[in-house]
Amino acid sequence: MPVIWLVLIVLALGAGGYVLGRSRALGSAGGDSRKLHSLPNYYGSNVAIKTLVPSFLVLAIWLIAQPIFVSSQISGQLPDGIVPEGSSVGLVMAEVRRTADGIGALVANGTMSADMAASAQVDPVDLTARLQEAGQVVTSAITQPILQAAQSYRAMNATGGMAMTALVLLIALGGLVYGLRETAPQFRARNVVEGSVRVLLIAAASLAILTTIGIVLSLLFNTVEFFRIYPASDFFGSLTWSPSFQGNSQLGIWPLLWGTLYISIIALTVAVPIGLFAAIYLSEYASKAVRSTAKPLLEILAGIPTIVYGLFALLTVGPMLMRVFGDEGIGWMQSGTAVMTAGLVMGIMLIPFVSSLSDDIINAVPQAMRDGSLGLGATKSETIRQVVLPAALPGIVGAILLAASRAIGETMIVVLGAGAAARLSMNPFDAMTTVTAKIVSQLTGDSDFASPEALVAFALGMTLFVITLGLNVFALYIVRKYREQYE
Amino acid sequence: MYDAPTQASKLDQTDIKITANNVQVYYGDTHAIKDVSVDIVDRAVTAFIGPSGCGKSTFLRCLNRMNDTIDICRVEGQIKIDGEDIYDRRIDPVQLRAKVGMVFQxxxxxxxxxxxxxxxxxxxxxxxxxxxxxxxxxxTALRGAALWDEVKDRLHTPGTGLSGGQQQRLCIARAVATKPEVLLMDEPCSALDPIATAQVEDLIESLKEQFSVVIVTHSMQQAARISQKTAFFHLGNLVEYDDTNTIFTNPSDPRTESYITGRIG
Incomplete structure (x- = not known):
């Protein structure tokens, strides 16, 4: 039975359990819901939870475990020597799986009977022909051992599927009956349901955390792998970045890190004053009508995909800067892609981050503060500078650091706007590149994941992660420090 | 704590600090203050009493033009401080607020x-x-607000770290430091416990030596204790304005009597 049917049946059982539980609860109270501990819906939900949750848990675990178990069993059964030179067990197993799927498809469209598919008399040559005729993907002629393995693979999967269906249905029914038996006027269904909701919330929260840990660990392992074949002292000590896939690469991080920081600094120099001033205008001076149109408009900036900003940098800002600073103008700029181009456009991208967050934070400063200052004869701007902004400072610093994290992690604008040359230069009109852009270029194309030139991407990613983490920790520290002082 | 002041009648009635004539206040379409005229005496405490929403705080905020910060608020009529119309175009509300300090609820x-x-x-x-x-x-300001001895060793710690009563006295010190001529207080004790209230009341008693103090209060006992003049507001009207003694012992309007005896409001 396909899994989707099983899921639907269990869901139907759950729905039925809800209705039954509800009516049983009402019935046990003689139709008077006031005599129940909880509202009737809670009893229904309780039965539905007892039906659905354990059965779905078992289903999920089974679905994950069965392929792993079957694969290990089959690969254990494979005769020695079946794995050809230069291949691996994984490739042979993939072929076994393909063959099994092919047979399944043949059985499904009726060109092969189920008995025949399982019988030992099937001729591999004939089967290959049939499979190719049916348009199934078969790489080479199927050999006898592969066929046998495929047949036992099918058999085990079928048994497993049956067992799973039976077990899941049994658990669902068991849960349903258990839930119904629990249903009595004194039973605290409400508390049980609340408890399950809490478990659900905890599960969601821990899933997010576990995923993060998983990502960090995968980064970490690959980084360790990289440092095993490329010395860390060179990575952090060398001032040259010149990867070459023939070997002999110089993989110093500094040119990339410098590019990242330089572009981020320019971006923040653009975004912080503009964003902050915009936020002050919107929250303190703008009338309601202006604010209600201007703020969403500003936030549209945040919704533009960064690749579009990249195009803007490449096609508009770059040529514009060239006209002024290029050969026709002052002559500082060789080409349209430069640190300044990327920095300016990234700054524009960051304006809504700074302004929107700062606006919310400034708005959160109590009106009593403003009244107090105005009541002492301070002007509006004195009030903003000396009372509102200091009170909002921790939040504003947080907003700025958040924007900085964005700037450091930004990729598309840099790829299109900043050029690809990794160099250490002070001239903002030179082309440079960043950590993120180089991660992209190291991993795109045909890369051998055992070479330092590809693995360096993970070390770069790890470095970025550590920097942004450091920034966030620093932001938290600042916020906490000022909060102690102000509250 | 204090008996109703008896010297109120001795006040020199010519020493008028603030004169309000036919003041009307509108919040959008709501007519919040209706035709209020009142003369506020210098170097004395004037109390505004009345049920919630009667407009006493609104009227108080007219006296230093704090209502200007509310977009939909519109003030008509004339308010003069020392004979100068504070709603005149030439008056800078910022300068006015330095002269007319305010302490909030x-x-x-x-x-x-x-x-x-x-x-x-x-x-x-x-x-x-x-x-x-x-x-x-x-x-001087902190001494004036009777806070100096409590905070002189920690002047550079956050003001928000003080207790509620100390914070309110700090706010009074803050207002006093700008050397105002009038001090407006909008229910300054409503967030304080009885001990802190007593301290603030002591303070108000001494402040009236220097300025004209106008206080909005919900506590009639407080009005009776500290004020020399009392104005009773009801539904946006100034019902009665007289010496505190008279208001509390022999009110002329039946509404005032009902309010101070607890029948309305």
Whole structure:
């Protein structure tokens, strides 16, 4: 039975359990819901939870475990020597799986009977022909051992599927009956349901955390792998970045890190004053009508995909800067892609981050503060500078650091706007590149994941992660420090 | 604590600080203050009493044009301080608010140190020439607010770290430091416990030596204890304005009598 049917049946059982539980609860109270501990819906939900949750848990675990178990069993059964030179067990197993799927498809469209598919008399040559005729993907002629393995693979999967269906249905029914038996006027269904909701919330929260840990660990392992074949002292000590896939690469991080920081600094120099001033205008001076149109408009900036900003940098800002600073103008700029181009456009991208967050934070400063200052004869701007902004400072610093994290992690604008040359230069009109852009270029194309030139991407990613983490920790520290002082 | 003041009748009635004539206040379409005329005496405490929503706070906020900060609020009529119309075009509301200080219902110290809280007004108005003078102003204001002894060793700790009563006295010190001529207080004790209230009331008693104090209060006992003049507001009207003694012992309007005996409001 396909899994989707099983899921639907269990869901139907759950729905039925809800209705039954509800009516049983009402019935046990003689139709008077006031005599129940909880509202009737809670009893229904309780039965539905007892039906659905354990059965779905078992289903999920089974679905994950069965392929792993079957694969290990089959690969254990494979005769020695079946794995050809230069291949691996994984490739042979993939072929076994393909063959099994092919047979399944043949059985499904009726060109092969189920008995025949399982019988030992099937001729591999004939089967290959049939499979190719049916348009199934078969790489080479199927050999006898592969066929046998495929047949036992099918058999085990079928048994497993049956067992799973039976077990899941049994658990669902068991849960349903258990839930119904629990249903009595004194039973605290409400508390049980609340408890399950809490478990659900905890599960969601821990899933997010576990995923993060998983990502960090995968980064970490690959980084360790990289440092095993490329010395860390060179990575952090060398001032040259010149990867070459023939070997002999110089993989110093500094040119990339410098590019990242330089572009981020320019971006923040653009975004912080503009964003902050915009936020002050919107929250303190703008009338309601202006604010209600201007703020969403500003936030549209945040919704533009960064690749579009990249195009803007490449096609508009770059040529514009060239006209002024290029050969026709002052002559500082060789080409349209430069640190300044990327920095300016990234700054524009960051304006809504700074302004929107700062606006919310400034708005959160109590009106009593403003009244107090105005009541002492301070002007509006004195009030903003000396009372509102200091009170909002921790939040504003947080907003700025958040924007900085964005700037450091930004990729598309840099790829299109900043050029690809990794160099250490002070001239903002030179082309440079960043950590993120180089991660992209190291991993795109045909890369051998055992070479330092590809693995360096993970070390770069790890470095970025550590920097942004450091920034966030620093932001938290600042916020906490000022909060102690102000509250 | 204090008996109803008996010297109220001895006040020199010619020593008028604030004159309000036919003041009307509108919030959008709502007519919040209806035709209020009142004369407020210098160097005395004037109490505004009345049920919630009667407009006493609104009227108080008219006296230093704090209502200007509310977009939909519109004030008509005439309010004169020392004979000068404060709603005249030539009057800068910012200058006016330096002259007419205000203390709010909830203590609202700035997120700064105690010293900076008090020094805020003198600094923005450039009232002192050097740090020593500023120190002196701060000390005088804190002494005036009966807070000096409690905070003199921690002037540079946050003002928000003080207790509620201390915070409110800090706010009074802050207002006093700008050397106002009139001090408006909008229910300054409503967020305080009885002990802190007593301290603030003591303070008001001594402040009236220097300025005209106008206080909005919900507590009739408080009005009776500390004020010389009392105005009773009801539904946006000024029902009765007289010596505190008279209002509490022999009110002329039946509504006033009902309110002070607890039948309305």
């Amino acid at each position: 909830k203590p609202n110290p700035f997120p700064k140190s105690i010293y900076d809280n008090v020094a805020y007004g003198p600094k923005i108005h450039g009232m002192t020439r050097n740090k020593a003078e500023l120190d002196e102003v701060v000390e």
